[in-house]
């Protein structure tokens with residue numbers, strides 16, 4: 434029987450980062466991936482003469498080699514920085530909202546963003562500057578919490594991070610109200626809410642403002658050769674460090690011993706691998722509900738998992754168009770298109786099959802002009818379903834409903850941007866929650882892990898990380914982890930779980 438210090442289940446961002454960290458520390462490590470390629474959502478696919486990005490709209494926390502963001506520093510430490518070519522994005526977002534009649538672009542950069550807010554709403558600069566100063570404090574306080582391993586000194590928190598404490602228990606809406614923001618400033622500053630998939634009455638202020646600050650202060654980037662480039666960089670690094678990756682190797686069972694400690698895993702062809710440590714890059718619903726023997730799952734693990742809310746289920750329309758963006762009048766890289774900037778109402782409408790009217794749409798050529806053959810365009814439109822409505826669609830109706838939802842997203846894009854793209858579609862692919870559920874194995878096709886909630890947002894998860902560790906030898910990292918969804922968070926979460934696993938091994942004398 435093969436034996437490894439650690440087995441990582443899943444070669445998504447979290448699993449790949451965890452494996453590199455473990456191997457760098459001299460441990461033996463096997464990554465088991467059910468697919469035939471690495472990356473999970475961080476991948477690309479080809480239709481006709483086009484290579485589509487499968488998920489990434491934008492990546493924050495990269496910065497530049499001279500002024501690196503936190504994720505670039507992580508990539509540097511893991512030895513993958515030089516394997517990736519980044520393209521910096523010019524603007525933050527182009528917001529279109531029907532109800533408020535908004536159509537404007539917001540730039541990256543704290544000053545530029547504040548100036549733009551001021552032009553849209555006289556006096557807006559003052560409010561945004563106030564928010565960014567709180568954002569900086571939040572970032573520093575979170576770094577302090579991370580260093581203090583969940584046991585911060587309250588006097589330091591009070592003295593150095595008073596705004597952090599003031600807003601710690603607030604939702605985004607409560608925080609913006611407390612700061613006296615007028616509606617338009619609230620709308621501008623909360624436009625990114627769809628990236629976290631929870632509405633502003635539920636979404637933790639600390640989590641959201643930390644993300645907003647990261648995007649606006651450091652800008653965002655994308656890899657030149659799609660997110661598959663990121664996954665390949667990690668896969669190459671794992672092999673350089675002597676690690677193993679097995680593809681088409683779905684883990685079907687996590688085995689525990691009489692003491693409840695992890696003792697191995699079994700994969701789909703029946704092979705058993707001996708290990709005392711597993712990092713699962715998949716959903717806790719799958720880990721506790723399918724991979725473990727029921728009697729080996731602690732009750733608290735089940736209670737916590739069942740009380741969590743699955744985040745948005747993904748739906749994406751991928752289009753390749755036979756005209757250039759200039760010919761089609763597509764001006765922006767990143768569109769947020771809403772019916773209303775009232776995120777509570779918008780979120781509710783995203784729970785309905787035929788009424789979902791929000792989309793985040795990317796024109797890849799506006800960031801990478803040569804990403805498709807000359808005279809063509811790659812455009813992809815994503816929305817989230819906030820309820821499990823796709824389980825109501827029968828197998829017979831599936832293609833009809835999928836086409837209707839895709840068509841309504843194309844219509845909405847055309848109407849909102851005064852463009853005409855429908856007659857120029859050369860390739861089209863549509864991913865529904867069913868596609869995402871099958872692709873990565875996530876329940877109901879959620880692409881965002883567990884939704885960020887008051888009680889289950891960034892702060893409670895960071896503070897409770899050790900208390901929420903239930904099975905000796907088993908750690909869970911990636912988009913379901915303490916940093917929640919997203920590229921930077923899933924890499925960081927995988928890395929953090931590897932550090933904790935190394936600590937567990939040290940404690941156990943391994």
Ligand SMILES: Cc1cc2nc3c(=O)[nH]c(=O)nc-3n(C[C@H](O)[C@H](O)[C@H](O)COP(=O)(O)OP(=O)(O)OC[C@H]3O[C@@H](n4cnc5c(N)ncnc54)[C@H](O)[C@@H]3O)c2cc1C
Pocket residue numbers: 442443444445446447448465466467468471472473474475487488489490491492493682683684685714715747749815872873874880881910911912913918919920921923924
């Ligand atoms: C359309 C779309 C757009 C997005 N846009 C952005 C964006 O612009 N910016 C951003 O930051 N984030 C974005 N995200 C979110 C981001 O892609 C995810 O949060 C992140 O990729 C999740 O990484 P992960 O580590 O959780 O792994 P996942 O990508 O969830 O991968 C898990 C891996 O584990 C494997 N696996 C599961 N079970 C098993 C098993 N039993 N045995 C073996 N292997 C198994 C799966 O096959 C998969 O490869 C987007 C997601 C989607 C779908």
